[in-house]
Amino acid sequence: MSVENVLFWVFALGIVSSAFLVILARNPVHSAMALVGAFFFLAAEYVLLWAHTIAVLQVLVYAGAIMVLFLFVIMLLSLTDADLQPGQVTLARVVGGASAAGLCLVMVETLSKTKGAGQVIAGEQTQVFGTLAEMGRVIYTQYLFPFEAVSLLLLVAIVGAVVVAKARI
Amino acid sequence: MTPLAPYLPIAAVLGVAGVLAVAISAIATFLGPKRFDPVKFDTFECGNEPIGSARQRFAVKFYVVALLFIVFDVEAVFLYPWAVNFKALGWFGYMEMVVFAATVVVGLIYVWKKGALELES
Amino acid sequence: MNIPSLTFLDFQPVLPALLLAVGGIVLLLTEVFQSAATINRAYQSMVALAFSAVAGAVAAATTLEPAREVFLGFGVSDPFSGAVTVLVCVGLGLSVLVSAGFLRHRNAERGEFYALLLFAGAGMSLLAMSNEFITLFINLEVMSVSTYALSAWLRRGTRPSEAGFKYFILGAFSAAILVYGASLLYGATGTTKLSELAGLLPAAVASNPGLTYLGAGLVAVGLAFKVAAVPFHMWTPDVYEGAPTPVSALMSAGVKATAFASLVRVFLPFAQDLGPNHAQLMTYAFAALALLTMVVGNLMALPQRNVKRMLAYSSVAHAGYLLLGVAALFARPTGGEGPLAVTPLLAGAEGAARQQTLQAILFYLLAYTVTSLGSFGALAALERREDEPRGTAWDLEKFAGLSQRKPGWALAMAAMMLSLGGIPPTVGFMGKLFIFRAAVDAGLVWLAVAGVLASAAGVYYYLRVVVYMYMRPSQDGVTVPERQWTTELALVLSTAAVVLLGVAPGTLSAWLGKASVLFSQ
Numbered sequence: 001m002s003v004e005n006v007l008f009w010v011f012a013l014g015i016v017s018s019a020f021l022v023i024l025a026r027n028p029v030h031s032a033m034a035l036v037g038a039f040f041f042l043a044a045e046y047v048l049l050w051a052h053t054i055a056v057l058q059v060l061v062y063a064g065a066i067m068v069l070f071l072f073v074i075m076l077l078s079l080t081d082a083d084l085q086p087g088q089v090t091l092a093r094v095v096g097g098a099s100a101a102g103l104c105l106v107m108v109e110t111l112s113k114t115k116g117a118g119q120v121i122a123g124e125q126t127q128v129f130g131t132l133a134e135m136g137r138v139i140y141t142q143y144l145f146p147f148e149a150v151s152l153l154l155l156v157a158i159v160g161a162v163v164v165a166k167a168r169i
Numbered sequence: 170m171t172p173l174a175p176y177l178p179i180a181a182v183l184g185v186a187g188v189l190a191v192a193i194s195a196i197a198t199f200l201g202p203k204r205f206d207p208v209k210f211d212t213f214e215c216g217n218e219p220i221g222s223a224r225q226r227f228a229v230k231f232y233v234v235a236l237l238f239i240v241f242d243v244e245a246v247f248l249y250p251w252a253v254n255f256k257a258l259g260w261f262g263y264m265e266m267v268v269f270a271a272t273v274v275v276g277l278i279y280v281w282k283k284g285a286l287e288l289e290s
Numbered sequence: 291m292n293i294p295s296l297t298f299l300d301f302q303p304v305l306p307a308l309l310l311a312v313g314g315i316v317l318l319l320t321e322v323f324q325s326a327a328t329i330n331r332a333y334q335s336m337v338a339l340a341f342s343a344v345a346g347a348v349a350a351a352t353t354l355e356p357a358r359e360v361f362l363g364f365g366v367s368d369p370f371s372g373a374v375t376v377l378v379c380v381g382l383g384l385s386v387l388v389s390a391g392f393l394r395h396r397n398a399e400r401g402e403f404y405a406l407l408l409f410a411g412a413g414m415s416l417l418a419m420s421n422e423f424i425t426l427f428i429n430l431e432v433m434s435v436s437t438y439a440l441s442a443w444l445r446r447g448t449r450p451s452e453a454g455f456k457y458f459i460l461g462a463f464s465a466a467i468l469v470y471g472a473s474l475l476y477g478a479t480g481t482t483k484l485s486e487l488a489g490l491l492p493a494a495v496a497s498n499p500g501l502t503y504l505g506a507g508l509v510a511v512g513l514a515f516k517v518a519a520v521p522f523h524m525w526t527p528d529v530y531e532g533a534p535t536p537v538s539a540l541m542s543a544g545v546k547a548t549a550f551a552s553l554v555r556v557f558l559p560f561a562q563d564l565g566p567n568h569a570q571l572m573t574y575a576f577a578a579l580a581l582l583t584m585v586v587g588n589l590m591a592l593p594q595r596n597v598k599r600m601l602a603y604s605s606v607a608h609a610g611y612l613l614l615g616v617a618a619l620f621a622r623p624t625g626g627e628g629p630l631a632v633t634p635l636l637a638g639a640e641g642a643a644r645q646q647t648l649q650a651i652l653f654y655l656l657a658y659t660v661t662s663l664g665s666f667g668a669l670a671a672l673e674r675r676e677d678e679p680r681g682t683a684w685d686l687e688k689f690a691g692l693s694q695r696k697p698g699w700a701l702a703m704a705a706m707m708l709s710l711g712g713i714p715p716t717v718g719f720m721g722k723l724f725i726f727r728a729a730v731d732a733g734l735v736w737l738a739v740a741g742v743l744a745s746a747a748g749v750y751y752y753l754r755v756v757v758y759m760y761m762r763p764s765q766d767g768v769t770v771p772e773r774q775w776t777t778e779l780a781l782v783l784s785t786a787a788v789v790l791l792g793v794a795p796g797t798l799s800a801w802l803g804k805a806s807v808l809f810s811q
Contacts, residue, residue, distance in 0.1 A: 003173065004173065007173070047173065047176060048173075052175075053250070057246060060242075060246065061239075061242060061243065061246060064242070065238060065239045065242040065243075066239065068235055068238065068239075069235050069236065069239060072227065072231065072232060072235045073232075075226070075227040076226065076227045076229060076232065077226075078225070078226045078227070102504075103504070105500075106500040106501060106504050109500050110477070110478075110498050110500060110501045113497070113498065132249055132250050132253050133250070133253045133254055135250045136249075136250030136251055136253055136254040136258075137254060137257070139247075139250055139251075140250070140251055140254060140258050140261075140262050140265055140266075141258075141292055141293060141294055142294070142362055142364075143364065143424070144265055144294070144361065144362075144364075145360075145361035145362075145364040145365050145425055146364060146422070146424045146425040146428050147247070147265070147269065148265070148268055148269060148272075149416060149425065149428045149429055149432065150247070150269070150428055151244075151268065151269040151270075151272035151273055152272060152311055152409065152412065152413070152432050153428055153431055153432045153435065154240050154243065154244055154272070154273050154276065155272050155273060155275060155276045155315075155409070156406070156409045156413075156432055156435045156436050156439075157236070157240050157435055158237060158240050158273075158276035158277075158279065158280060159276065159279065159318065159402055159405060159406060159409070159439065160406070160435050160436065160438060160439030161232075161233055161236040161237065161240075162233060162279070162280055162283060162285045162402070163402050163406070163439045163442075163443070164438075164439055164442050164445075164454065165229055165230070165232045165233045165236070166230075166233055166283070166285050167230060169283070169400060169402065258293070259293065261293045261294075262293075272311075272315075275315050275318065275319065278319065278322070279318050279319070279322055282322035282323060283322050
């Protein structure tokens with residue numbers, strides 16, 4: 001078993017256990033911190049997949065910026081235990097759970113057909129794959145249409161945030 | 170060929186940081202003197218009795234700032250892959266980024282003039 | 291590095307969207323660069339109207355150009371996308387006209403409102419021509435984020451906040467579901483481009499059926515949220531009620547029209563390239579969705595005494611009639627054996643039939659756009675700011691005796707109600723005629739019958755408004771807001787369109803017929 005294979009399982013265990021912490025922790029701030037952990041382990045998995053840029057962005061944008069907003073919303077709502085409904089079995093939850101189980105089944109079915117599943121196949125990629133330069137090459141040549149559309153999306157997000165949340169407009 | 174080679178220094182830093190964090194708390198626990206009395210267990214707050222929960226509700230006005238932060242963060246992310254390809258992309262890439270940045274800068278001018286960056290009372 | 295060579299032909303199809311975006315930017319900047327003391331906002335609606343009109347004219351002028359891929363296949367310019375852009379601009383223009391008076395009455399007129407409207411329009415236009423999942427998602431978000439902010443525009447009170455919040459949360463979930471589906475399809479086929487997806491689907495279904503079906507299903511669910519199809523319609527009544535009336539109008543017209551355009555663009559290749567069994571499966575699926583949407587939408591609208599909620603449920607019902615058209619698009623007649631005897635589309639000889647069905651869908655979208663804008667416009671003219679906190683602004687009683695107090699408004703509203711109910715001589719009747727005929731031609735006779743029955747139930751609650759306006763005495767002390775020429779212009783324009791297109795739909799439907807060409811065909 002190579003180093004990559006060992007690390008894959010270490011990081012995978014990290015993702016799953018911190019994800020469980022996210023939903024099991026009673027304190028929402030603890031959940032958010034566990035989510036940061038999940039993001040970090042996920043970034044490590046991206047590295048194993050040669051997705052270097054995505055790994056960096058995962059830490060920079062998700063563990064950095066998005067988590068700020070998460071914590072912010074938690075503090076904005078400042079929910080207490082009384083606000084949090086205890087778990088009840090509702091139709092929506094049953095349907096949701098069944099859908100999640102179905103999704104898992106499909107994933108398992110697909111992965112079991114894939115050759116070499118559960119093993120990190122190292123050495124197939126070239127050194128440049130997944131680097132910032134390689135990503136840029138694709139984004140700014142092939143993907144220019146969605147790229148420019150992103151600028152419009154960012155502008156709309158700015159205006160939308162101001163319109164919804166600013167005290168006086 | 171492994172994707173991990175460049176991350177060896179990062180792993181080293183993480184390791185050192187982890188060891189240091191554990192070591193410092195361990196040393197403090199084992200070596201520090203422990204003398205407890207009721208005054209020490211009291212909340213330390215300038216002599217005032219603490220009133221109510223420390224978890225105050227955050228004002229929504231910070232939300233605008235937080236959201237603007239994310240938007241410009243994402244914009245900056247798009248600058249990196251462009252910058253490392255700057256020469257290869259040439260004028261084509263330059264014009265692309267001008268259009269992109271100009272659109273977001275319109276947003277910046279808007280929030281600036283609108284006063285959304287000033288925290289209102 | 292391969293620098294792509296772009297020509298004017300790449301940029302020409304996005305010109306309408308570009309115009310709308312520039313219009314939005316102009317409005318944003320002029321809003322903040324005026325000094326607060328002397329600020330005058332009367333120009334804003336006119337600027338927004340001018341930009342929508344020019345964008346619509348540009349789109350109309352270039353609609354019938356031959357279909358081609360633009361921006362390296364990430365977008366596609368075909369007559370269908372051009373026609374949808376024209377529809378969006380019509381909706382946008384009417385919505386701007388209604389907004390001007392509506393916002394002035396509430397002292398809520400700001401440049402940002404029109405800017406967001408125009409940005410939403412730009413997103414819709416780009417969405418109609420998106421030919422790749424990442425592009426599609428981003429443009430869908432441009433449209434959606436604008437409408438989230440717009441639906442919470444009137445920030446006082448709980449209703450607008452509820453509308454904005456609900457729409458945002460459910461919209462974000464539906465977008466996430468769509469992206470998840472697209473990523474599964476990417477996993478199964480290795481491409482996100484719709485044009486390449488078509489060729490790779492048969493192999494993907496053979497090797498990874500679960501992944502492919504689940505991916506396609508999730509994409510369909512994501513889009514079904516946007517068109518408000520049952521059972522993904524729960525947000526509709528609350529959002530439409532809480533959003534400013536002109537925004538509800540645009541949501542029911544523009545958002546729905548472009549979401550349908552995306553639905554057709556994404557799923558037509560599935561029906562075309564996956565063989566007879568899959569086309570039949572898709573026909574079943576969309577027929578079931580259509581049936582459910584028509585029945586539930588109409589039944590839920592029946593007891594509503596709140597006209598705005600009634601229009602929201604009616605919008606759900608109309609999504610059902612449109613889904614009926616979509617189901618017909620995926621099917622072809624065999625000669626009538628059994629209730630669901632259909633054979634799938636094959637390339638070539640069936641092309642004409644498919645074009646006819648697309649034409650029916652486009653015509654229905656146009657009919658619903660003008661009618662919906664007109665009915666929400668009449669509601670906007672009538673509703674008073676004072677009644678909003680108590681939630682009585684849209685009571686059926688407010689329409690009592692309107693024919694005596696405001697005969698013009700009553701006439702416009704009556705025309706809109708007849709059109710929504712599908713009663714001649716209105717455009718709504720022609721739209722229903724075309725779409726039910728397409729369903730019958732496709733062998734979905736039972737579904738067409740169900741559609742006719744459902745719309746017959748709909749006539750009851752549409753005519754109830756007419757009865758209140760013409761046969762009930764006016765309540766004491768009921769006043770209406772002062773007249774706004776912009777709102778009245780929108781009413782005149784939409785009433786004229788509803789009646790003229792209902793009497794003589796020939797020219798326009800012929801044009802839409804020529805525009806019913808997708809790149810993938």
